[in-house]
Amino acid sequence: MAGAVKSTAVKSKAVSIRGLVKEFGPRRVLDGLDLEVAPGEFVALLGRSGCGKSTLLRVLAGLDPAVGGEFSVPAKVSVAFQQPRLLPWRKVWRNISLGLRDVNGREVAEKALAEVRLADHADAWPLTLSGGEAQRVSLARALVREPELLLLDEPFGALDALTRSAMHRLVEQLWREHRPAVLFVTHDVDEALLLADRVVVLDRGRIVAEHRVDLPRPRRRASFVDQRLEILSDLGVNDAEAA
Numbered sequence: 001m002a003g004a005v006k007s008t009a010v011k012s013k014a015v016s017i018r019g020l021v022k023e024f025g026p027r028r029v030l031d032g033l034d035l036e037v038a039p040g041e042f043v044a045l046l047g048r049s050g051c052g053k054s055t056l057l058r059v060l061a062g063l064d065p066a067v068g069g070e071f072s073v074p075a076k077v078s079v080a081f082q083q084p085r086l087l088p089w090r091k092v093w094r095n096i097s098l099g100l101r102d103v104n105g106r107e108v109a110e111k112a113l114a115e116v117r118l119a120d121h122a123d124a125w126p127l128t129l130s131g132g133e134a135q136r137v138s139l140a141r142a143l144v145r146e147p148e149l150l151l152l153d154e155p156f157g158a159l160d161a162l163t164r165s166a167m168h169r170l171v172e173q174l175w176r177e178h179r180p181a182v183l184f185v186t187h188d189v190d191e192a193l194l195l196a197d198r199v200v201v202l203d204r205g206r207i208v209a210e211h212r213v214d215l216p217r218p219r220r221r222a223s224f225v226d227q228r229l230e231i232l233s234d235l236g237v238n239d240a241e242a243a
């Protein structure tokens with residue numbers, strides 16, 4: 001079902017996806033997916049392993065072509081992956097400033113590092129960083145491009161619980177300050193409910209449920225116990241698994 005997949009810049013919606021189809025050989029991974037994200041909206045994307053979450057982000061980031069449907073994203077899109085993917089042969093500040101047209105790459109990188117509380121790590125080598133620090137560099141690298149859309153693919157999946165909590169607070173704060181639209185892939189229902197304005201559940205390449213999260217921030221887990229159970233049920237997770 002090869003068709004022209006349109007990708008154009010828009011203003012009223014940060015992301016607009018209509019009938020998106022992606023296939024790997026005979027396998028249809030995105031199956032006519034529809035989704036809209038408003039400017040500045042934080043959307044979490046949940047779904048069982050293999051349902052197409054990363055594929056959707058890769059298509060939106062322009063890293064992988066779709067075969068049908070259409071989508072539009074803003075001109076400035078940044079991505080951060082589960083693995084920080086820093087270049088080990090470049091110092092931290094160069095990893096951040098790489099590809100920036102700004103002549104003051106060092107200055108811009110230092111400002112971004114200060115935002116993720118790594119002001120004193122500009123001259124560090126990536127391999128000397130802890131997992132949480134590397135992930136913060138990855139966030140700084142994404143933010144320095146001042147994206148209108150930030151695609152986060154399980155960015156904290158590999159971190160320990162304490163570092164993860166600190167990263168939640170940091171991401172929320174950076175999002176408030178910069179206000180990009182965010183599409184955030186996670187396996188963790190609590191993480192989704194802590195951070196997102198809206199939680200979207202994906203199954204076999206389609207959106208099957210949506211939950212608006214109208215809770216004040218910063219959020220506490222105790223405030224979304226019921227919504228957590230509803231989403232787990234959408235995911236097909238039974239009570240025993242969820243306990």
Ligand SMILES: Nc1ncnc2c1ncn2[C@@H]1O[C@H](COP(=O)(O)OP(=O)(O)OP(=O)(O)O)[C@@H](O)[C@H]1O
Nearest residue numbers: 024025029047048049050051052053054055056187
């Ligand atoms: N390059 C590829 N070639 C072939 N199949 C692929 C490729 N990339 C992904 N797939 C398949 O597409 C399906 C969706 O993969 P995707 O990575 O989008 O899932 P996901 O929802 O992000 O899963 P997870 O939560 O485990 O990361 C999987 O069955 C996967 O094996």
